[in-house]
Amino acid sequence: FLMLTSFSRIQSIDVGFDPDGLLTMLVVPVDRPSDAERATAGDDDTYRAVIQKVRALPGVRAAGAADRAPLDGSGSYTVASLKDRSVMVAQRYVTAGYLEALGVPLRRGRLLTEGDDRSSDRTVILSDSAARRLFDDRNAVGETMEVAGAPARVIGVVGDANHKHPLVPDAAPDIYVAGAAKLDTSLGRGMTLVVRGEARGLVLEPQLRAAAQALRFRVVVEDVRSGRDLFNEQVAHRRHITFLLSAMGSLGLLLTVVGIFGATLFTVTSRTREAGIRMALGARAQDVVRTLVVNAMTPVVAGLLIGTAAAAVFVRVIESFLFQ
DSSP states (O other), X not given: OHHHHHHHHHHTOOOSSOOTTEEEEEEEEXXXXXXXXXXXXXXXXXXXXXXXXXXXXXXXXXXXXXXXXXXXXXXXXXXXXXXXXXXXXXXXXXXXXXXXXXXXOEEEEOOOOHHHHHOSSOEEEEXXXXXXXXXXXXXXXXXXXXXXXXXXXXXXXXXXOOOSXXXXXXXXXXXXXXXXXXXXXXXXXXXXXXXXXXXXXXXXXXXXXXXXXXXXXXXXXXXEEEHHHHHHHHHHHHHHHHXXXXXXXXXXXXXXXXXXXXXXXXXXXXXXXXXXXXXXXXXXXXHHHHHHHHHHHHHHHHHHHHHHHXXXXXXXXXXXXXXX
C-alpha cells in the first residue's frame, strides 16, 4: 500500500504547469559573430526570428525562450530588494511567450510582450511567493524594485511553478526578467526554446530544427525533449526505488500466502489418520474440524502477530525511501 501510494503521488505532482504538450530545445551558436557582425545583423539573424518562425508553425500554440530549460535541476540566484527588505530569488531570463508556452497562470497585471523584450527599461514578473515575501498583501504590479542591484519595474504576478525539481521545490521564489537582451539576440550565447504544441511528444521536432537552422549563423540544436520527458528524468531515480520496493513487497506477500497454505496443508495432512480414528471412536465431525483448524492456525496467527509488529517498526525505514 505504501509503495502504490508513493508511486501515485509521484505521478500526480503539481509543478505549477502542464508538462504534457511542452517541447524544449537548446540552440547553441557555432559561429561567434564579431562586434561588427552584431552591429550589422538584421532581425533575420536573431533568436527573435527563430521564435517568430516557430510561432507561425501549424500546431504551435505558444513559444518563447529562456536562459535554461524548466525542470533542468539548476538555478541562477540573486537578491531582489525593496527599501525595507531583501529576498534571495531564483531568476530566469525569458522572452515574450515563455510563460504562455509554459502554461503558468497569470494572477495580476500582464505577461511579457515583444515591446518589453526590446525596451531598455528592465521589467520583471514575480511569482506569487516572491510577491508575498517582498510586498506582503500589497499589489506589486507597477512597483519598482531592485534585482541584482539594478532597478526593475514589476508588470505582473504569476502562479508559483517548480522549475528546478518536481520532488524538491526550490526554497527561493521565482522572478522572470525580460531577457531578450540577456539572451543576446545576435547569437552571442545559447538559449532554450520552449514550445506549447497541440500534440504531445516530439511531433514538432523536425520543424523546430529547421526554423533554428535557417539562421545565417550556424547553430547546433540539441536536447530536444518533451515536458513529460523532463519530468520523468527528474523523478526516475525515486520511481525506480519505489518500483523495486513494490516488487519486493509483492514477492513477500506471495511467499506469505504460499507459506500459510503450505503450513496449513502440512498440519492437516499429518493429522488425517488421527482424525479418522477419533471419528471412528465417536467424535463429532465438527469437533474434529475445529481441532484441526485451531492447531493449523496457531503458528499462522503467531507469525502474523510477529510480522505485524516487525512491520510497524520497519515502516519508518521504508517511508524514508518513498516520496511523501
